[in-house]
Amino acid sequence: MQQTLTNFLRALRSMEIPISPAETIDAHRTVDAVGFANRTLLRDSLCVALAKSEEEVGKFDECFDKFFTREEFRDRRDEESRLPEDPVDPELIADSPLAQLLMEGSESDLAQAMERAAGASGAANIRYATQRNLFNRRMLDQMGLRQMERLIAALNRSETSAGTAAAQRLESAREYLFEQAQQYTARQFELYAQFAGEQLREEFLVKTSLSAVELRDFQRMHRIVRRMARKLATRYNRRRKHTRRGVLDVRRTLRRNMAYDGIPFETVWKDTKIEKPKIVVICDVSQSVAAAARFLLLFLYSLNEVIASLRSFAFSGRLMEISDILEHKTVEVAIPEVLEKIGFRPTDYGQAFADFDDEFMDSLDRNTTVMILGDGRTNNTDPRIDLMRRMHDRSKSVIWLNPEPEPFWGTGDSEMQRYRTFCHVATTCSTVQDLERIIDDVLKTYFRS
C-alpha cells in the first residue's frame, strides 16, 4: 500500500502539484488516520492535506480519479471475450504461465500480474509519448509473452483439432492482452508524463526569440509569462516596510514616552519606507515589431495583473492608453482589441512621443520608471529627441527594451543610438528569459533605495 501512495504522489508531482518530503509524511499520516477503505473519505482527506490552492484542488481530483480507476475496465472481458467454449486442455498450455493466467486466471490475477510486470519494467519512468510502445513491449515480455507466442506457434504446427482450437483461443486472448496493455501504458503515460513534454516545450519557449514564437504557442506563452509575472510580484509586492532594527528614533521615543515622565518605556525605531513601484510602459505595436508585439502585450497584460500601479500605453502612428483595456478584459479579448485599434500601422515615434507629451507627461515624477518596448525604427520621421530628453529628466529612470540585437541599432531608419543617450538602461530583450531578468532588476532598484 505504501508503494501505491508513493506512486500516487509521483503522479501528483507530474501534474505540477508540488509535494515536498514533509507533505509526503503528512500524506502517510493522513492515510493512517482514515485508511484506504472509504474512497470518498480518502480522496477528500488527501486533497485537504496536499492540494494548496483552488487550482490544485481541480488537478488533484482529476489525478485521483485517473489513478484509482484501474479496476473498472478489466471486468469487461467477462461479457466480451470469454467464450462459452470448452476449457482448453490444461496440459497443452502447461509450459506458459501467461497462457495459463489468460485462460484460467481471474481478472484481478491478470491485473496484478500486469501491475507487477509494469513495476519490474519501470513503466512509471515513462517520459515521452513515443516511449509508449517500448514500455508496452517490455511489460509484455516481462509477463512472458514470447514464451506464449512460441507455444501458439507450436500448437498451430501440431495439427490436432484440440491444438488449433487452443491456439485460436490463445490468439484472441493475446489480442485482449495487447489491448489492455496498451490502455495500461497509455494511462501510465497520462499519469506520470503528460506534463513532462509540456515542461520541455516551455523550457524551450522561454529561450526562444519573441518574434519567432508561433501563434499556436500563445496559450502556453501566456501561462509562462503569467507565472513569471506572479513570481516577480510575490517577491516584490510585499516588502513595503522594512524596519531597520537598532536605530533608535530619539525624537519620537521621547515624545511617545511623555506620559511616563520621560522614562523610555516604549521605544520607537527608525524605519525606511519603500515606495510602491510606479511604472509607465510604452509599447510599440507597429509593423516593424509585428511578430513580437503580441507577446510584448501579453507580457504587459500579465504585469498589469500583478503590479497595481502600472499605466500602459501602446502606439504605432498615434499613442493611446491601454490600461483600461488590459484591466477589464480577458487576455483573449484585450490583446486583439489593442492590436486592432492601434497596431500594425507604420511607426511614428515622434508623433507617439508628442501624444504622450500632450496628455500624460504630467504623470511622470521622480518616482516613476518609464519602460519603452520597441525597436526604435522611426520610418525616417522626426524622432523628437527633445521629448525623449524631457521624459528622461522628469522620471526616475528610463529603460528601453529593444527586441533587436545591439549591432543592428542605428542601422537604416533605427534611431536607437540617439535614443539610448537618454535611457538609463537600454538593452536587448528578445526572449522571455531576458524579460524576466530585466524586470527583476527594475524592481530590485526600487526595493533597495
Place this chain on the structure above:
Amino acid sequence: MTASTDPAAQKITSVEAITEGLDSVGYIASHRIATSVFIAQNLTKPILVEGSAGVGKTELALSTANWLGLPLIRMQCYEGLDESKALYEWKYGKQLLYTQILKDKMGDTLAGTDGLDAAMEKLHGFSDLFFSEQFLEPRPLLKALRQKHGAVLLIDEIDKSDEEFEAFLLEVLSAYQVSIPEIGTISATVPPLVFLTSNNMREMGDALKRRCLHLFIPLPDEKLERRIVTSRVPGIDERLTRQLVSFVQMLREQDLKKLPSISETIDWARVLMLLNADTLDVDMVRNTLNVLLKHEQDFAAIDKSIPELTNKAKRY
C-alpha cells in the same frame, strides 16, 4: 493530550460525527469541509480556508467552536498588525508601579548590608519579577495556547496582514508554541483547533501553505444551498426557498462583478420572510435586489432580465 480534558478529541471521532455536529448548530458542511476538520484534529494542523466573501469561512470556525463548546478566540488581521497586538504585551502601567514600590522598599531591604558589593549581591538574590508572567498581557495567540481545554483559534483574513507577520505565525502554527525573549517558550497545553481564512487578496507564502491543510469552499450547488437556507432561516416556506435559491443560482451564471454568495442568499431569504412573501414576484425582486447585488453596475446589468429570471425561478 488526554481525552478527558479535550472536548475536541472527544467529539471529533469520525467525519459523520462532524457533519452531524455542525448540522446541530446550523452549519451544513459538505463532505470535504467535514473531512478537513477531521484531518486537522488528527494531524494537529491548522486549516487555511479560502473562498470568495460570504461562503461561510468565518462561520465554519464559529460553528465548530459552538458545537465543541470551546471558547472561540478571534484575531482579525490587518496591515500593520504586529506581535504586540497578536501575541503579548507587557503591562507597562503595572510595571511602572512595581518599580515605584521597589524604590520605596529598596532602602529597607538593603539597610543591613555594608558596602556596594554586598548590596548588589542581595539585589541579585531576589527573583526578577519585572519581566514575568504576572506582567504579561496575553493577546489572542497566547490566550489560545493557554486555554486549559483547548480552543478554536480563528485568524481571520490572514491575507490582509503583512508578510513579516505571516512568518511570525509559523512558529505558532507548526509547533503550537510561542517564544517570548524575556521568559522563554510557552507551549500549548492542548493544541487549539486553528482556522485561517483568506480572501485571496494576495498569494500566501509557501511556508505558511505547507504548514496548513487547504480547504477551498466553493459557492454551493442548489441542493446544498436550499438546505443551508432552511437551516439558517427557520420557518421559511419551502416553495419560496426553492424559488429564491434557483433565482440566486441563475444570478451566479450572469457576468457580475460580485456574485452573490451564501450570506447574501440568507439575507435575502430573511428579507423576503419579513415581507411575508410566499412566492417571488417581479416587483418584489426588483425592490429587494440590493440585498443580493452590491454594485451599481451589477444592478444595471441585471435589471432588464429580472422578469425573465423571476418567471423561470417561479417554475420551481
